[in-house]
Amino acid sequence: MISAIKRYAFRKFKESEVKLHELNYLFWECTTRCNLNCLHCGSDCAKDSAFSDMPIDDFLKAIDTIETNSQNFTVVFTGGEPLMRSDIELCGRELRKRGLKWAIVSNGHLYDEKRHISLLNSGLGALTISLDGLEYSHNWLRNNDFSFKKVIAAIELAATSNRLNFDVVTCVNQQNIDELVQIKDLLVSKNVKAWRLFTIIPIGRAVDNSLLSLSDFQFVSLMEFISEQRKQKEIDIKFSCEGFVGNYEPLVRDSYFFCRAGINIGSVLIDGAISACPNIDRDFSQGNIYTDNFFDIWQHKFQPFRNREWTKKGQCKSCKDFKDCQGNGFHNWHGDKKNVLVCHKEK
Amino acid sequence: MKQKWIRRIIGGLSFTSALFIFQACYGTPQDFGQDLLIEGQVKSKSTGLPINGIKVSVVDNEQYEITNEEGKFSFYSEMLEDIVLSFQDVDSISNGLYMTKDTMLNYTDSKVYVDIVLEEMK
Numbered sequence: 001m002i003s004a005i006k007r008y009a010f011r012k013f014k015e016s017e018v019k020l021h022e023l024n025y026l027f028w029e030c031t032t033r034c035n036l037n038c039l040h041c042g043s044d045c046a047k048d049s050a051f052s053d054m055p056i057d058d059f060l061k062a063i064d065t066i067e068t069n070s071q072n073f074t075v076v077f078t079g080g081e082p083l084m085r086s087d088i089e090l091c092g093r094e095l096r097k098r099g100l101k102w103a104i105v106s107n108g109h110l111y112d113e114k115r116h117i118s119l120l121n122s123g124l125g126a127l128t129i130s131l132d133g134l135e136y137s138h139n140w141l142r143n144n145d146f147s148f149k150k151v152i153a154a155i156e157l158a159a160t161s162n163r164l165n166f167d168v169v170t171c172v173n174q175q176n177i178d179e180l181v182q183i184k185d186l187l188v189s190k191n192v193k194a195w196r197l198f199t200i201i202p203i204g205r206a207v208d209n210s211l212l213s214l215s216d217f218q219f220v221s222l223m224e225f226i227s228e229q230r231k232q233k234e235i236d237i238k239f240s241c242e243g244f245v246g247n248y249e250p251l252v253r254d255s256y257f258f259c260r261a262g263i264n265i266g267s268v269l270i271d272g273a274i275s276a277c278p279n280i281d282r283d284f285s286q287g288n289i290y291t292d293n294f295f296d297i298w299q300h301k302f303q304p305f306r307n308r309e310w311t312k313k314g315q316c317k318s319c320k321d322f323k324d325c326q327g328n329g330f331h332n333w334h335g336d337k338k339n340v341l342v343c344h345k346e347k
Numbered sequence: 348m349k350q351k352w353i354r355r356i357i358g359g360l361s362f363t364s365a366l367f368i369f370q371a372c373y374g375t376p377q378d379f380g381q382d383l384l385i386e387g388q389v390k391s392k393s394t395g396l397p398i399n400g401i402k403v404s405v406v407d408n409e410q411y412e413i414t415n416e417e418g419k420f421s422f423y424s425e426m427l428e429d430i431v432l433s434f435q436d437v438d439s440i441s442n443g444l445y446m447t448k449d450t451m452l453n454y455t456d457s458k459v460y461v462d463i464v465l466e467e468m469k
């Protein structure tokens with residue numbers, strides 16, 4: 001009964017969030033250059049180093065169109081590998097001058113002590129570093145024999161800062177699913193406070209590599225692992241926002257599933273396209289900073305993101321959980337969009 | 348404004364403040380932290396001129412910055428109850444040799460400006 005009331009209240013809460021559609025999380029795909037060649041690359045975003053890095057001024061012009069800044073508005077620098085750019089700090093300082101916060105998602109390879117200090121000096125407030133397993137499985141996914149050592153050094157460094165809201169993300173796959181307890185112990189020993197796990201969307205290179213995706217049984221064991229570890233409270237562990245997980249709602253996160261793409265989350269992509277999370281099909285772009293007013297687009301477009309009724313097709317058409325799931329995470333609609341790519345609940 | 352109140356009430360009914368904290372799969376956590384912008388200029392006591400190459404560091408954490416040609420520095424640091432800044436000549440005699448000085452910051456805001464005068468070593 002209480003759970004039914006909570007679910008109902010949460011649906012109402014989502015409706016009010018959609019009406020408000022307050023932008024408070026903005027990805028900036030500042031580069032598509034990368035110093036790694038990961039096995040799953042291409043499954044999460046359109047990596048194409050043919051694009052040159054977007055000049056800071058172009059991005060700031062888009063930022064300056066924002067009329068009302070919400071509290072804790074955060075710009076998340078993503079890529080490619082954002083630390084391939086040497087002017088990240090400069091941009092960070094410009095954002096802080098405007099009263100905005102900023103954060104970085106990094107593979108950790110270039111995150112050494114010098115960079116750690118210069119990023120903090122420039123007002124970096126949050127950081128995510130990817131660790132995809134113990135040494136063998138991490139290096140396998142990253143396609144690089146030295147990656148694990150570099151990432152561990154970066155994690156140790158980031159964990160020393162009390163200022164940073166820092167977490168580690170792990171892409172769970174067949175190679176690392178059996179080592180989750182050891183990875184957790186490793187992170188705890190390195191003083192990491194928060195750990196987020198996600199799985200791979202079956203697009204791009206991931207389609208052809210069966211080791212990248214979990215079986216249904218493995219997926220359920222991942223949910224069991226996360227919900228059990230959340231009770232232990234050794235580390236703030238959660239499943240990423242990626243999908244509605246049926247009976248495991250809300251045991252694997254701090255609240256029920258809510259895909260905020262286009263509702264609170266926006267992005268400026270490498271070619272200036274305006275969208276939401278970078279892993280979303282680029283056909284959904286709503287405008288371009290080089291031809292449109294960014295904030296205008298945010299305020300007045302984004303209809304497919306704010307009204308998800310169009311996802312009532314394929315297997316979602318007659319789903320009894322549609323009200324709570326609404327066609328799963330937006331990034332699960334790629335290609336011909338006739339059906340959702342992944343239904344987590346079904347597993 | 349009304350919408351924001353509705354948001355808080357419904358949010359409170361269904362869960363806690365966790366509702367307002369989120370991150371996308373490929374994103375970072377949101378930044379709810381507080382920091383302090385520390386800016387200032389370092390000059391020579393004897394000449395009154397700016398000194399570059401002075402290491403300005405926060406005692407108690409690893410952060411530091413080196414003063415530029417105008418003797419200026421500017422960096423963000425974690426907001427601690429007491430912040431002591433240390434000014435240290437690290438480039439040897441290249442533009443005079445100065446004595447190290449420590450100073451406790453007084454701040455009430457999220458930024459603070461400090462003018463520092465260093466004495467030359469005899």
Ligand code: SF4
Binds near residue numbers: 244315317319326327
């Ligand atoms: S069928 Fe569609 S709406 Fe139903 S749970 Fe699966 S993804 Fe969600």
Ligand code: SF4
Binds near residue numbers: 242
């Ligand atoms: S599209 Fe939705 S589910 Fe996917 S990463 Fe973005 S917010 Fe999360």
